[in-house]
Amino acid sequence: MLLKLIILLLIQNQVQAGKVPSSSSEEDGSSEHDDEEHDRSSSHEHHWGYHDQEAWMSSFQDCSGKSQSPIDIETSKAIYDPNLNLIELEGYDLTGGPHLTLLNNGHTLLLALPNTMRIVRGFDEVYLAAQLHFHWGTIEVPGSEHTIDKVHFPAEIHMVHYNSKYANMSEAANKPDGLAVLGGFIGIGLHENENYEKILSALTDVSIEESNTQIPSFNVRHLLPNNLERFYRYNGSLTTPPCFQTVNWTMFNDTITVSRKQLAALENTLKAGQNQHLSKNFRAPQLLHGRRVLSSFSSSPSVDNRNVDVPLETEPFKRSGALGELSRGDILAIAFGVLFAVTLLVFSMYAYQQRKKHSKLKKDSRQNVIYKPGTKEEV
Known part of the structure; x- marks a missing residue:
């Protein structure tokens, strides 16, 4: 299988389109086996979709757990923790390196990443990159998975990493300290985002489910907000089956912006199943069940300017702070x-x-x- 060969060359596991192995999913980025092996695998493997999220709980035990993701982040209840270590990334600039594999797996748009990309500071262990993917909605329905004070953003990016103490993503996926995901909210700005265009320009090449293509490598760091110092942190799960509750989530406060045209391309180009549009691929927010949400900054952000249709003047758009953060000027x-x-x-x-x-x-x-x-x- 071509995808499997590519994965072996990248020394990591990725998701096989439309199939959910017993140890991984679209969210954690691991890949398992061909059709024959899939048929022989455990009863945990089921086809699933975003239209029947309630059914996940009957097919995947962890999906009914009490540490599920995504969540609604209530800014007034987030606990400021000055001891949170800032995120430090290494090896994210892939410019001039081997081409990267872009995949439409029927659930999301996924970019395989080399494990030379690492989170070297911010956690007790070093975490290695596996893949990044997106969640989005439609022009009428904003599609971020996490919400801020019950406000949805147009889209969301997840960069999935696994603990370097484990051999690969599959081994790490169901371990309590196995995964770390960096998440960013995607809004709409006046200008085209050149960094995102490196991925979005290839959408037509992966419009059909199970299709993949190669794109030139670039600086993946530019897909995240400029400021990585302001973020929320909580313990949660994969947002897709099998919903393993093994993810240390970091959701950045500042928003990345793309143009309305770029977002429309993401919403309207990809297909899944029987020639259906791949859209609204986001899970509903889950209950906290007493979990704490920590923040690396002391005041809550404002949501007044989180427009889903009105272009913003700056790129990336940085949400304003509370009045308590006013400068002397x-x-x-x-x-x-x-x-x-x-x-x-x-x-x-x-x-x-x-x-x-x-x-x-x-x-x-x-x-x-x-x-x-x-x-x-x-x-």
């Missing part, structure tokens, strides 16, 4: 603005009183003049 500007407004109000009131007083004096002076018609003699 902002505070001075507000103070001068208020002072100017008060001064203008006092001046207006003074001018009104003077005008009223002048009008009254003029009226009184007119009342003191006695009109006396002229006589002929006087004329």
Whole structure:
């Protein structure tokens, strides 16, 4: 199998289209066996889809667990933890390296990554990259999996890594410390995102389910937000069957933006099943069941500007902080603005009183003049 050969060359396991092995899934990025082996595998292997998410729980035991993902991140309840180590990446710049494999597996658009890409700081262990993939909706229905204060973004990117203490993704997938996923919210901006175009420009080559193509390598770091210092952290699961509860999630606060045209290409190009559009491939938010959501920063972000249709002026778009984060310059500007407004109000009131007083004096002076018609003699 061509895909299997590519995976062996990349020294990692990837997802086989439309099949869910007992130890992995589309989310964790591991690949298992051909059709014959699939038929002989465990009863945990089932076809699944996003239209029947309730059925996942009956077919995959972990999908009914109490540490499931995605979740809604309530910013007011996120706990600031100053001890969270910042994320440090190594080997993400693949420019000039071997071509990368892009795959439509019927569930998502997936890019296989070499395990030379690593998270070297931020966790107790070093985590090696396996793959990245996307979740999206339609022009009417934003398709991020995680939400912020119940607000969905147009799309979401997941970069999947496995603990370097394990031999590969398959071995790590069901271990408590096995996986670490870096997630980013994708919004809509005014301009085309050149970094995302390196992937999206090849969509027509993988429009059919189970198709794959090769794309030139590039700096994968540019797919993530510029600022990696502000993020949320919680323990969760794969967001697809078999829903193993083994993922240490990092969701970055700042948003990546693509153009409306680029997002539309992702929403409308890929096919799954019987020539159906591959869209709305996101799982509904799951209950926290008492889990804590930590944050690397002390204040909650604002969601006022999270538009799904209105272009944003900056790229990538950085969501504004709370009022508590105003700089000294902002505070001075507000103070001068208020002072100017008060001064203008006092001046207006003074001018009104003077005008009223002048009008009254003029009226009184007119009342003191006695009109006396002229006589002929006087004329």
